Amino acid sequence: MVADRDRAHDQGTMTQSEEQLRRRLDEAEAEIGRLRRREQHFVAAQRISHVGSYDFEIASNTNDWSDQLYLIYGHEPGAFMATYERFLSMVHPDDREKILSVHQKALAEVSAYEMEERILWPDGQVRTLASWGEVVPDAEGRPARMVGICWDITEQKATAEALQRSSQRFQQLIQSAPDVVLVLDDEGNVLQANERLTSVLGWSPTALVGRPVTEVLPGGLVDGRTTALRHDGSDVPVDISTSRIAAEEGEVVAAFLRDVTDRQQAEALALQVHDAEVRRRHALEINDNVVQGLASIVYLLDLGRHHAAHAAAQHTLQAARSMMSDLLLEAGQAGELRPGELVRGQGHVGVLVERPPEPTAPRPGALRVLLADDADDIRLLLRLNLKTEVGFDVVGEAVDGAQAVELAEQLQPDAVVLDLSMPVMDGLQAIPELLRVCPGVRIVVLSGFDESRMKDAALQRGAHAYLEKGQAISALVTELARLFPDHGLRREAAPEDPESDGGLAFDNDMVVHELRTPLTVITGMLSTLRDRMDVLPSATTSELVQAGLRNARQMSDLLDVVSDARHASHGQLPVMPEPTDVGALVRSTVSDLCASHTWPPVEVDASEGLVAEVDPVRVRQVIANLLGNAVRYGTRAWVAVRPAGASLEITVADDGPGVPPGREAELFGKFSRLGRPGPGMGLGLYISRELARAHGGELTLRRDGRTTFVLTLPLRQEAAVGPR
Known part of the structure; x- marks a missing residue:
């Protein structure tokens, strides 16, 4: 039994040792696994x-x-x-x-x-x-x-060597440049300069390094023409251009200074030659347009042909006024002249001789007028004409603006007839002073400058009316009668001008602006073709020609708009109706417009077969105007055609911001944009409505959750249509 117990004990001990060995083997395998994973991670890294x-x-x-x-x-x-x-x-x-x-x-x-x-x-x-x-x-x-x-590091080495070579080339370029080259940091301190600095400005390149660039450029580093300082303190005119360049130490500023002393002298000489040529041309123009005209007036007066002499005088006056405007434009005075710029050194010398009038007692209730003009002849003729008119008294005359203010304070006139260009103080300076010393006075400017140049400036300063010299005296009487309706002054009714614009009052600046853009493009295209035709590829030449044609068509369209607006103001828009499938017309119009423009989506609901007697060209014009506005102010547009009893409706809608409440009445006005920026002259809706009415229809605005314009046209024309 003892032997059996010993065997059992030995077996238990062996079993326990085997379990311990198995655990150690498992732990070793786990450690090997971890080591293998680390090795895999190391290899991957x-x-x-x-x-x-x-x-x-x-x-x-x-x-x-x-x-x-x-x-x-x-x-x-x-x-x-x-x-x-x-x-x-x-x-x-x-x-x-x-x-x-x-x-x-x-x-x-x-x-x-x-x-x-x-x-x-x-x-x-x-x-x-x-x-x-x-x-x-x-x-x-x-x-x-x-x-x-x-x-x-092969690639990094190659990159570094390339940068080194680039830096060496950059240094070679700096030293060989014909201009002064300064390399600056962001604080404006000089990091490097080339040898040209010595010959142009007298500085040693090393002496300037580390100093602020303002030591040679007092005005700072600004592109364009400026003045540099030599080392001895003298000035040198230079042209500066700058650019930012990537360098080893980071981004730096390279400034290139070119001495323009010789160029300025050449420019001054060229300007003198130009001025001499301009004076010669002006002298010839004065001879052709003024002297010859005045000679004709003298000859006509000698023959007693007073009406012809008056007509010749008006023509000569207009020619002289045009020359004056041209001269101001050439002198750089493209806009209005400012107060003080019209002061002249010496007044006009009179040639008319009149016996001084006998003093007369003031007429009760007469309009008391002060004349202010440095031209003796003008004052004399104004006085003579106003004295023949019922209800006027000329109470004083001034030869310059300062005297006009002094007399106005003393005499307290009802009205002042005021010239602009005078000695001492010009008319623009005198207007606010006259209003200060004589409250309630009415000022009528009578000037040799045409209205387009000086009227706005005079009215903004406080004048009440503006007339050009050379107009009939009746025009002055009419203005005074308008300003003083209670005086019972004689006022001649001006005959209606058959060539008037019917209230159109064209905005010339707007027309010029809209025409200038395509005209500039056309000029640029033609200049490029002229100068580089022999080196441009055929595809580029074709593109330039196409661009020129597009802009020429744009100019033609603008002129058509102006012409249509003028005809519309007289009720003379021509339309030529004919049986037309309006649905097909609308679809083809929208398709053509979308193909020639980059527009947002346009949905069309227009069934074919709806025939009406309309002018297809004019209807296409209206749709183009309406759809152009829709895609300009919205992101989507809808066009539809539907019958409406004896008429049909063409609707053009968009999802834009719409018309501000309360401004619907302005929508169809001439030159109306409702304050929105954009191309065009603000005549599209005005002309479109007039075209609708010329057909016997109407163009209206409908608010239905979208901005919707409704063009209503009769299916049949019961009477002749066309010019209304």
């Missing part, structure tokens, strides 16, 4: 970072290379036994001695090392590597192993 590693055992001359290191040297992993001799055989012959020296030094000092070497791939390709390593000692401190990492 090397592959991703393109970094290889090595562990060289010096005593056995065996080298443990990572897979990535084999690839860096141009071989498959494990392709050879990586001994030290095999390693040296792959190093570029010119670098082997350097590598041996680095390794020997590290072994002697048992220290870390880093190096850069070129290697040869099997295909002969040269690659550049960077390495870092260290010598690991044994227990006695003697070198035992060399471990390290290595990575390929």
Whole structure:
């Protein structure tokens, strides 16, 4: 039994030992798994970072290379036994001695090392590597192993060399440039200057480095014409252009200064020649347009042909006024003249002789008028004419603006007839002063400048009316009668001008602006074709011609709009109705417009077969106007055609912001945009409504959740249509 117990005990002990051994084996396998995963992570990290590693055992001359290191040297992993001799055989012959020296030094000092070497791939390709390593000692401190990492820097090396070459070329360009070149940091300090600085500004390039650029450019670094300072303090006119350039130390500013002393002298000489030519041309124009006209007036008066002399005088006056406007434009006075710019050095010398009038007692209730004009003849003629008119008294005359203010304060006239161009103080300066010293006075400007140039300026300063010199005296009487309706002044009714615009009052600035853009494009196209026809590709030439044609058509369309608006204001818009399939017309119109423009989606609901007697050209014009507005202000548009009893309706809708409440009445007005920016002259809806009415129909605005315009047209024309 004892033996049985011993056997059982031994078996239990063995079972316990087996379990312990099994647990240790499981733990070892788990540790091996963890090590394998770490090794996989290490290999993946090397592959991703393109970094290889090595562990060289010096005593056995065996080298443990990572897979990535084999690839860096141009071989498959494990392709050879990586001994030290095999390693040296792959190093570029010119670098082997350097590598041996680095390794020997590290072994002697048992220290870390880093190096850069070129290697040869099997295909002969040269690659550049960077390495870092260290010598690991044994227990006695003697070198035992060399471990390290290595990575390929071929591309980085090539990039650095390219930057170096670029920097060298940049330096060569700076030094060979014909202009002064300054390289500045963001604070405006000079980092570098070329030798041209010495010959132009007298500075040594090295002397200016580190100093602010304002020492040579007091006005700062601004592109364009400015003045530079020489080292001796004298001025030099220069043209400056700047640009930002990427450099090794970051982005810098390169400034190029060109001495324009000679150019300025040449420009001044050219300007003198030009001025002489302009004066000669002006003298010839004065002879042709004024002197000859005045001679004709004298001859007509000698013959007693007073009506013809008056007509010739009006023609000569208009020619002189046009010349004056042209001269102001050439002098750079494209807009209105400002107060003080009309002061002249000497007044006009009179040639008419009149015996001074006998003093007369003031007439009760007469309108008391002060005349202010430096021209003696003008004052005389105004006085003579106003005295023949019932209800006027000329209470004083002034020869300049300052005297006019003084007399107005003394005499307190009802009205002042005021010239603009006078000595001492011009009319624009005098207007607010007259209103200050004589409250309630009415000022009528009578000037040689045409209305388009000076009327707005005079009215803004406080004048109540503006007349051009040369108009009939009755025009002055009419204005005074308008300003003083309670005085019972005689007022002649002006005959209606058959050529008037019927209240259209064209906005000339707007018309000129709209025509200038396509005209500028056409001019640019033609200039390019003229100057570069022999070097432009045929495709480019064709594109320029097409662009010119498009802009020419745009100008033609603008002129058609102006013409239509003028006819519409007289009720003379021509329409030529004919039986037309309106649905097909609408579909083709929308299709053509969408094909020639980049527009948002346009949905069309127009069944064919709805025939009406309309002018297809004019209806297409209305649809184009309405649809153009819809896509300009909305993101989608809808067009529909539906019968409506004895009429049909064409609706054009959009999802835009719509017409502001309370402004519907302005919508169809002339030159109306409701304050919205954009192309066009604001005549589209005005003309469209008039075209609808010329057909016997109407154009209205409907609010139905969208902005909807409704064009109503009769199916049949019961009476003749056309000019209304």
